[in-house]
Amino acid sequence: MATENLSLESSLRDAKERLKVDVNVFPLPGIITAILIMLLLNFVSTSTNHHLGLQADIISLSSPQQKSGLIWLAIFPKEDKLIISTDDKIKFELPLVSATLEDLTPLVKYLEKRNLEITTDMTLSQKFNANHTKVTLAVDQALNYYHFRPILLALAKAKITRYAFETIILKENS
Amino acid sequence: MTHSTVLKLKISKMKKKLSDxxxxxxxxxxxxxxxxxxxxxxxxxxxxxxxxxxxSLDIPIAQVQFEDPTLKITASSSSSHLIDSLTAILVLTEKSFLLSNLDALTNADRYEENVEIIRHVDGEPDLGNLKNGLEKYKVKSSRANGRESLDEVLVVYPTSxxxxxxxxxVINFIKSSHLFSHVVLAGGTL
Structure with missing residues (x-):
């Protein structure tokens, strides 16, 4: 019996050796899968919610729930620059100290463009919502009021009349 | 199905079975x-x-008159609240709150009697006293100026x-106290 098993195993091993195929495409399906997953993750992280990967450390407060402002800016310091990141992943850089009116021009133009797009959409759809033109600002806790003043000026220059500071709602029970 | 096809299929199945x-x-x-x-x-x-x-906060807009030559009319943007020298202003410093109106803050003669100072406690803003101060200011201002409806605007001016x-x-606290319907953050100049 044992001899039979041994011969069967040996013949199987021989057959296996004989029929073995060298597969050169081994990593390809794995690589394709990984690339597809990376593309999907990239899409999800950049397009579904601008809060994902938020770099500004914002304050926690018992404040009212956020309303539907369509323009969103995250403001945070990075080395000697003040970075302003938008909900559509555009980044503006200002000097952390002593920003001038010329430094603000690209941001003002961007805000004017977004404001115009939103008001045009509202006009064409004949549905007015005052909250839509409101700018929501996610301001980093490390910033002082001095750093924020140029942003306030840029909002005023872009003819924006309403803005809001974003907060993380503090759950009082927890 | 020919014999060769069946054979190929069997070989393929066997290969699959035996493969690592x-x-x-x-x-x-x-x-x-x-x-x-x-x-x-x-x-x-x-x-x-x-x-x-x-x-949420507001940025004030200027009231302007504009002419429409096609309709031969002159219209003006309407506003429910105005900011002028009697508008309430809250200056936020490292040590205290200064509560008054713009006129009193910039006039040395009226500064002493019209500017209320609310000191911070252990370096932290005393929000309880600030609420009392704001309530008192509203009553006092409406009595003195007879213009309660215009005191719905508060200008907050923090130091740099x-x-x-x-x-x-502080702004969240003022908004949640419902004493002022519009809070404006003063920017100053660059």
Whole structure:
């Protein structure tokens, strides 16, 4: 019996050796899968919610729930620059100290463009919502009021009349 | 089906059975793990917005008259609230709050009697006293000027070195006290 098993195993091993195929495409399906997953993750992280990967450390407060402002800016310091990141992943850089009116021009133009797009959409759809033109600002806790003043000026220059500071709602029970 | 086809099919099945080839399992596990991570990220991104609140403020606009030559009319933008020298102003410094109106703050003769100082306690803004101060100011201002309806606007002017969390916290407190319907943050000049 044992001899039979041994011969069967040996013949199987021989057959296996004989029929073995060298597969050169081994990593390809794995690589394709990984690339597809990376593309999907990239899409999800950049397009579904601008809060994902938020770099500004914002304050926690018992404040009212956020309303539907369509323009969103995250403001945070990075080395000697003040970075302003938008909900559509555009980044503006200002000097952390002593920003001038010329430094603000690209941001003002961007805000004017977004404001115009939103008001045009509202006009064409004949549905007015005052909250839509409101700018929501996610301001980093490390910033002082001095750093924020140029942003306030840029909002005023872009003819924006309403803005809001974003907060993380503090759950009082927890 | 010819004999050669059947034979080829059998050989192929046998090859598959005997092969150590495990790439398909690896790809399936990788795909499922990736899809689960993506799905988790999607669910997280959908629910994350519920955790965010806001402290809203206004930027004042200038009242202007404009002419429409085609209709031969002159119209002006309407405003329910005005900012002038009697509008309430709250100056936020490192040591105290200064509560008054613009006229008294910039006039040395009226400064002493019209500017209320609310000192911070242990370096922290005394919000309880600030609320009392704001309530008293509203009553006093309406009696003195007879213009309660116009005192719905509060201009907040923080000093430059103050951290933004303190500024936001104070504004949130003023907004939640419902004493002023419009809060304006003064920017100063660059």
């Amino acid at each position: 080839y495990r790439w398909s399992t690896f790809a399936i596990i990788l795909s499922i793990t990736g899809l689960l991570i993506t799905l988790g990220l999607c669910l997280y991104s959908v629910t994350i917005s519920r955790n965010f609140g806001e402290v 070195a103050l951290p933004m969390p303190i500024v936001i916290q």
